[in-house]
Amino acid sequence: VGQTAREIHLVEYPKGEVSPDNFVTVEVELPDPEPGQVLVRNTFTSVDPGMRLRLRESGPAGYFNAFPLNAAMDDIWAVGEVVESRADGFEPGDAVWHATGWRDYGIVTAGKPALAGIATLAKIDTAVAPAEKYLGPLGAMGVTAYAGIVDAAELRGDDIVWVSAAAGAVGSLAAQIAKLRGHFVIGSAGSETKVRFLLDELGLDAAFSYRDGPVLAQLRAVAPDGIDVYFDNVGGDHLQAAIAALRNWGRAALCGAISEYESTSPTPGPNNMFQLTANNLTLRGFRGSAYQHRLPDVVRELGGWLADGRLKYQETIIDGLDRAPEALMRVLAGDTTGKALVRVD
Amino acid sequence: VGQTAREIHLVEYPKGEVSPDNFVTVEVELPDPEPGQVLVRNTFTSVDPGMRLRLRESGPAGYFNAFPLNAAMDDIWAVGEVVESRADGFEPGDAVWHATGWRDYGIVTAGKPALAGIATLAKIDTAVAPAEKYLGPLGAMGVTAYAGIVDAAELRGDDIVWVSAAAGAVGSLAAQIAKLRGHFVIGSAGSETKVRFLLDELGLDAAFSYRDGPVLAQLRAVAPDGIDVYFDNVGGDHLQAAIAALRNWGRAALCGAISEYESTSPTPGPNNMFQLTANNLTLRGFRGSAYQHRLPDVVRELGGWLADGRLKYQETIIDGLDRAPEALMRVLAGDTTGKALVRVD
Numbered sequence: 001v002g003q004t005a006r007e008i009h010l011v012e013y014p015k016g017e018v019s020p021d022n023f024v025t026v027e028v029e030l031p032d033p034e035p036g037q038v039l040v041r042n043t044f045t046s047v048d049p050g051m052r053l054r055l056r057e058s059g060p061a062g063y064f065n066a067f068p069l070n071a072a073m074d075d076i077w078a079v080g081e082v083v084e085s086r087a088d089g090f091e092p093g094d095a096v097w098h099a100t101g102w103r104d105y106g107i108v109t110a111g112k113p114a115l116a117g118i119a120t121l122a123k124i125d126t127a128v129a130p131a132e133k134y135l136g137p138l139g140a141m142g143v144t145a146y147a148g149i150v151d152a153a154e155l156r157g158d159d160i161v162w163v164s165a166a167a168g169a170v171g172s173l174a175a176q177i178a179k180l181r182g183h184f185v186i187g188s189a190g191s192e193t194k195v196r197f198l199l200d201e202l203g204l205d206a207a208f209s210y211r212d213g214p215v216l217a218q219l220r221a222v223a224p225d226g227i228d229v230y231f232d233n234v235g236g237d238h239l240q241a242a243i244a245a246l247r248n249w250g251r252a253a254l255c256g257a258i259s260e261y262e263s264t265s266p267t268p269g270p271n272n273m274f275q276l277t278a279n280n281l282t283l284r285g286f287r288g289s290a291y292q293h294r295l296p297d298v299v300r301e302l303g304g305w306l307a308d309g310r311l312k313y314q315e316t317i318i319d320g321l322d323r324a325p326e327a328l329m330r331v332l333a334g335d336t337t338g339k340a341l342v343r344v345d
Numbered sequence: 346v347g348q349t350a351r352e353i354h355l356v357e358y359p360k361g362e363v364s365p366d367n368f369v370t371v372e373v374e375l376p377d378p379e380p381g382q383v384l385v386r387n388t389f390t391s392v393d394p395g396m397r398l399r400l401r402e403s404g405p406a407g408y409f410n411a412f413p414l415n416a417a418m419d420d421i422w423a424v425g426e427v428v429e430s431r432a433d434g435f436e437p438g439d440a441v442w443h444a445t446g447w448r449d450y451g452i453v454t455a456g457k458p459a460l461a462g463i464a465t466l467a468k469i470d471t472a473v474a475p476a477e478k479y480l481g482p483l484g485a486m487g488v489t490a491y492a493g494i495v496d497a498a499e500l501r502g503d504d505i506v507w508v509s510a511a512a513g514a515v516g517s518l519a520a521q522i523a524k525l526r527g528h529f530v531i532g533s534a535g536s537e538t539k540v541r542f543l544l545d546e547l548g549l550d551a552a553f554s555y556r557d558g559p560v561l562a563q564l565r566a567v568a569p570d571g572i573d574v575y576f577d578n579v580g581g582d583h584l585q586a587a588i589a590a591l592r593n594w595g596r597a598a599l600c601g602a603i604s605e606y607e608s609t610s611p612t613p614g615p616n617n618m619f620q621l622t623a624n625n626l627t628l629r630g631f632r633g634s635a636y637q638h639r640l641p642d643v644v645r646e647l648g649g650w651l652a653d654g655r656l657k658y659q660e661t662i663i664d665g666l667d668r669a670p671e672a673l674m675r676v677l678a679g680d681t682t683g684k685a686l687v688r689v690d
Contacts, residue, residue: 235618248635254622269614273580276630277599283628285621290593 002030003039003083005105007072008324013056018332022055023325028072030107033086037109038096038121042080044132045101047318047327047340048169050256051076076101077140079124079131080344087111090121097124097134102324104344129306136339137173137306137313142298144255144288145173151294152253152286153229155181160223162186162242165233166204167194167314169339170255173302174231176202176311183229186222188215188238190334197337201312210234216241231255240270246281254285314338320345347375348384348428350450352417353669358401363677367400368670373417375452378431382454383441383466387425389477390446392663392672392685393514395601396421421446422485424469424476425689432456432466440471442479447669449689474651481684482518482651482658487643489600489633490518496639497598497631498574500526505568507531507587510578511549512539512659514684515600518647519576521547521656528574531567533560533583535679542682546657555579561586576600585615591626599630659683665690 007026014022033039054067067073078101082094087110090096098121100106110121124134136142148170149155155178163175166187179185179202186206187198198207206222215237219227223245230242230252242252275281305311316336318327324342331340352371359367378384399412412418423446427439432455435441443466445451455466469479481487493515494500500523508520511532524530524547531551532543543552551567560582564572568590575587575597587597620626650656661681663672669687676685 239618254618256619256622266616267618268616269618271611271613273584273599273612273614274601274630276628277601277632279630280632280635281630283621285619285624285626287622287625290625 002032003105004028005030005103006321007103007106008321009070010055010067010073011070013066013069018052018055018325018329020325020329025322030105033084033107036087036111037107038082038087038090039084040078040080040096040098040100040106040108040121041083042078042101042104042106042344044079044135044317044341044343045103045321045324046077046135047324047331047342048077049331051328052332072100072106073102075099077135078102078106078344079134087121090123095124095126095131097122097131097139102321102342104321128303132315132341133306133313135341136169136315137302137311138299140288141169141339142173142302143291143294145170145177146298146302147288147291147294148231148253148255148286149174149177149229151291152284153231153251155183155229158183159228160184160186160226161229161231162188162219162223162227162245163231163233164188164210164238164242165190166198166202166207167337168233171231171233172202172312172314172338174255175204176305177302178229178231179204180305180310186219186227188218194337197314201314210238214241216244219245226250229253236267240272243270243272243275243281243283246275246279248279249281250279251282251284254283316340317343319343347377348450349373350375350448351666352448352451353666354415355400355412355418356415358411358414363397363400363670363674365670365674370667375450378429378452380431381456382452383427383432383435384429385423385425385441385443385445385451385453386428387423387446387449387451387689389424389480389662389686389688390448390666390669391422391480392669392676392687393421394676396673397677417445417451418447420444422480423447423451423689424479435466435468440469440476442467442469442476442484447666447687449666473648477660477686478651478658480686481514481660482647482656483644485633486514486684487518487647488636488639490515490522491643491647492633492636492639493576493598493600493631494519494522494574496636497629498576498596500528500574503528504573505529505531505571506574506576507533507564507568507572507590508576508578509533509555509583509587510535511547511552512542512682513578516576516578517547517657517659517683519600520549521650522647523574523576524549525650525655531564531572533563539682542659546659555583559586561589564590571595574598581612585617588615588617588620588626588628591620591624593624594626595624596627596629599628661685662688664688 009026098108100108108121161178161183165171166175167189185204187204195207198204208218226247227245228250232254314337321344354371443453445453453466506523506528510516511520512534530549532549540552543549553563571592572590577599659682666689
């Protein structure tokens with residue numbers, strides 16, 4: 001007989017804010033793995049703000065597909081351990097990385113790309129770092145931060161850098177890459193606690209809370225001569241402030257706009273787009289999944305800083321698969337620090 | 346005694362639309378040229394949509410300075426003939442290019458940069474092309490088109506290109522550069538006459554009038570698989586449509602937003618900025634003045650096409666210095682084709 005598994009299913013698309021009522025935990029009996037498949041027991045699964053975009057019937061064109069209703073939620077990063085294998089190269093006990101998250105046990109097909117064609121079943125080396133780090137700085141998140149600050153924003157020279165949501169999972173990595181490369185780095189976040197974290201733990205040069213006043217005024221107070229690079233995790237007033245503060249030849253890397261994910265209607269863009277022309281500015285959107293070729297650079301540069309303790313990395317771990325929807329709510333409300341993970345019980 | 350000159354002065358900043366009542370023609374007596382200066386008789390002077398931005402007390406930060414009230418309007422391109430010279434290297438009769446426009450006679454200092462530091466007194470070779478062409482394809486306008494399509498938009502491979510205001514001065518050059526380099530080029534404009542010009546004279550692959558229906562629907566009709574490059578002269582709904590139509594890794598070069606120049610309050614930006622992230626798009630603003638090093642490339646590539654008749658170039662010439670304000674109104678209303686020039690009488 002097959003393994004019994006608990007899966008989180010989406011039962012309705014949220015109207016307005018995400019609520020745990022939109023989800024149920026379902027117990028299912030898994031089939032036995034077929035040739036080329038493994039049975040995996042998940043230990044950690046990921047919670048990302050970008051998931052909000054998949055919780056609606058029709059998401060922004062070109063981005064991830066919507067989660068189907070009343071089915072297991074696929075294309076979510078997870079790490080776990082092989083329990084039973086019918087796939088070459090995988091043995092029971094192997095630590096693995098895959099995209100069959102938000103469940104405790106799952107059947108995973110080896111060599112079948114998921115998640116925009118990039119995630120598949122892969123072994124991870126837990127001697128380098130604990131398994132859950134492969135859901136963070138040594139995985140897609142590290143690539144996203146690196147690609148944004150290095151490739152999309154073309155960090156160079158003595159650029160002055162602003163990172164929004166800098167206490168967040170990707171933001172804290174992006175800010176530290178710039179800082180550890182020797183730049184003057186400003187971070188913003190949504191609470192005094194996070195601001196202290198940015199200054200005391202990450203060692204950023206300046207930090208402010210967007211709740212303390214208009215973003216542009218606070219930015220100008222710490223960067224009176226302007227900025228050269230902006231790493232955007234927020235959109236809205238933050239992006240508009242960056243466009244106003246960017247100096248000639250400045251660049252903004254657009255990683256995603258958490259301020260707009262909950263919105264049900266199109267949000268107006270910055271009202272100062274003409275500054276792009278006036279100051280030769282570049283706005284470059286990017287998806288980490290388009291830069292997976294950077295993974296070796298990430299493991300080398302970030303892995304090195306992680307090993308010698310210079311790269312700080314925070315996780316908020318929520319215990320219990322059943323609490324994954326609650327964890328997502330907390331991420332969207334800004335009520336987590338660093339990467340949010342669910343430890344699967 | 347000095348030369349008498351007629352100058353156009355701005356007497357008030359327009360409230361709402363530009364009107365001839367905002368200007369007067371003033372007769373002044375010029376001083377004699379001092380050492381290093383020449384007296385120039387202007388033959389043509391330029392009328393650009395971007396001048397609208399200087400007709401307000403405080404323009405967008407970082408762009409051109411406002412025109413002062415009740416004074417000659419400086420930093421406007423002109424061509425003319427040296428009448429009297431006290432500057433080395435200039436003789437009476439020399440054809441010259443400078444930035445002391447909107448007057449019939451003027452005193453010009455050699456070697457003193459004007460217009461964002463780039464325009465100064467320079468001799469032009471009227472054997473290559475008539476003097477007024479140096480206010481167009483062989484001057485700043487050619488550089489703007491070239492820098493936008495080649496540098497800012499990074500034209501490459503088999504990019505599908507859309508140029509808005511493609512019957513306009515800069516737009517028609519940008520569209521032709523792309524077309525003559527072998528790309529599929531779509532042009533848009535504001536009248537059936539202009540659409541015919543784009544198809545019949547410039548030989549573009551497709552064209553539409555934005556007055557005939559929603560921009561995005563018309564764009565999709567001629568480019569069902571999307572576009573790779575957008576050269577923006579309009580902003581507003583045009584830029585928003587481009588962001589929706591740009592394919593993965595697409596690029597938009599933002600040359601200026603004529604739709605917003607008359608606006609007195611900030612205009613909301615595109616409501617689909619998230620597409621930048623979803624599709625790895627780049628928006629790059631640029632000012633031609635930042636790419637003056639491209640002038641030799643422009644003279645070579647565009648000069649060659651101009652000489653062999655492949656590059657079409659339209660001018661709307663308005664006769665009479667006194668009608669310069671009227672010419673500017675017509676440019677802003679879209680009631681001119683190609684480069685607008687005033688022939689100084």
